[in-house]
Amino acid sequence: MSAPGSSEPKEPPAQVRHPAEPWRIKSVEPLRLTSPEERAAALATAGYNVGLLPAELVYIDLYTDSGTSAMSDRQWAAVMLGDESYAGSRSYYRFEAAVRDHYGYEEVIPTHQGRAAESILSRCLIRPGHHIPGNMYFTTTREHQELNGGTFHDVIVDEAHDPAADLPFKGNVDLTKLQQLIDKVGAEQIPYVSLAATVNMAGGQPISLANLAEVRELTRRHGIPVILDAARAVENAWFIKQREPGWSGRTVAEILRKICELTDGATMSAKKDSFVNIGGWLAVRDPRLAEQARNLVVVYEGLHTYGGMAGRDLEAVAQGIEESVQEDSIRTRVEQVAYLADRIAGAGVPIVRPVGGHAVCLNATGFLPYVPREQFPAQTLTCALYLDAGIRSTERGAVSAGRDPVTGENRYPPLELVRLTIPRRAYTQGHMDVVADSVIRLYERREELCSGVEFTHEPSTLRFFQSRFRPLSADPLFGPVAGGQAPQVLPDPAEIT
Structure with missing residues (x-):
């Protein structure tokens, strides 16, 4: 330690990983982390559409930032x-x-x-x-x-x-x-x-x-x-x-x-x-x-x-x-999203770059390379995230794109994404760490999930809200599936184009 009056340089302050929010919490809403068995049963009842889950069975809800923020x-x-x-x-x-x-x-x-x-x-x-x-x-x-x-x-x-x-x-x-x-x-x-x-x-x-x-x-x-x-x-x-x-x-x-x-x-x-x-x-x-x-x-x-x-x-x-x-409000908003993105991307998880201001978007086709587009990899990944840690996210890919009104064929947009949408002023850095840990954990196990889902019910308008699905195989992340196929033998990733 330098003596009083010493001109020796001072230690620089430690780098802040995430700046403090420009507000303090005055009211809280209790959350409950469900068991894996509860989540598996709830997801099956919801037809493998996380949008149909009761909110009380969701631990961290990143389905949307629309109407879910905390008012001042x-x-x-x-x-x-x-x-x-x-x-x-x-x-x-x-x-x-x-x-x-x-x-x-x-x-x-x-x-x-x-x-x-x-x-x-x-x-x-x-x-x-x-x-x-x-x-x-x-x-x-x-x-x-x-x-x-x-x-x-x-x-x-x-x-x-x-x-x-x-x-x-x-x-x-x-x-x-x-x-x-x-x-x-x-x-x-x-x-x-x-x-x-x-x-x-x-x-x-x-x-x-x-x-x-x-x-x-x-x-x-x-x-x-x-x-x-x-x-x-x-x-x-x-x-x-x-x-x-x-x-x-x-x-x-x-x-x-x-x-x-x-x-x-x-x-x-x-x-x-x-x-x-x-x-x-x-x-x-x-x-x-x-x-x-x-x-x-x-x-x-x-x-x-x-x-x-x-x-x-x-x-x-x-x-x-x-x-x-x-300025402090919007800065904190964007930096919280960036913090989550940096943690996820730092583990090699494919995400959309640059990171936006309201969500981190996982590149589902890169995350689940063995799930064909016609088996909806983004929808599949939303299910896996919920089963793993009770996190609700949003599919933004072929299911959201719907069908061509002329041909009736599924639209397959270039982007097949899972959106982790952050409500404003609602979750803490600790919640972001839970989300990041779950995403990274699933990415490390991605080879266990080699098939996706198919429709069992498909509305004609904005189908992603109320569609229902079923898994196509008994992958370890989904558990047994009655009448499903056996897990597929994985090809060499280098052979996948």
Whole structure:
């Protein structure tokens, strides 16, 4: 130890593995870790679809970050201020002001959640024969587009379909693809360009402001609106601040406004960035479109000043919007996801790179190389994670992609992922370590799982929510399967292409 007044250099502080959260816990919800036997029985009863499990039988729930975040004390306080007047409540005007101030759209229409906003927008703008380009599909968005007679076209950069391509903005639009679609079908057949910030199905990949500006210029020349999926636009703003030259000195709030300035409207699931358990909105600049949308909201959601939300929900959303752009809040959010990714990737587990802001996505085809695509490796891996440690994750591969509406054949997207989606402010670093340990443990045993699952029940719409499956063999991770095949003899991994 140096003597007082000594000029000897001091020891540098130890590297912090994970920075402390900018909040402390005031209320807790007990969790119970079930036994392997309980989990095996529960999963079989749920038809090997973790989405059909009772939540009380899930230990760490990473199924979604939608509506599962922890609200702050100020949000709960705002709930008590809710004005439940049917028309023109005080809470609506606070909500409207928050959206206008932080996102910049003048016409603000509340809906009960994001997919309701998607439905209203699609009913307003899409007609049979229309074509909607976007930077990769999302399940509910494409479903609404197709139900109204439209056809979705993926115009994202090719690298977004490669889980190993480590580029800073894999959510960017390929301008050549977009121009080619316009030339082919005609601008009059494109009601709008659908842009996600960030791109969920690619693992939470952001779009750059430079690319968004180029899209805006191209669409302006052709008179095509741009509609933003703003559910995780705050996370996108954070990545712009970290990765895009010229923006490091700007606040997340300023970057969020700039993103929105380059678009004509947005759909929003406030259950993501805004921390609430329910709520959403549709916002546009065109007063005529807003009037059309309000008329439909009255039919399907409720009066245009509550849109399916109680006054207390409107208050919670307004407060959540303000909290979402706080620098410490979004930094902690993204760094928790990065911590989990680093632990998993450090053990050699194949994941999507770069890591997004809301989830770590496991590359299921690389994780389970012996499970054929037609046996749904991502769905299989979600089951294995639950059986191993009671962790619920989400399949984002062929099951989520559904069937081609024309041919009826399964769609097999390039990305076959298992999404470990982190609710905001809900789990600790200890929970992340439990998840990482389970993923690594399964990866070390991956050769024991050489076959997947098949459908026993398949809904026609958004099948991943309510489908049921059965395992195709008695692999050690699944246990005995009545009527199943014997485990397959594994080929040499070098022979697998």
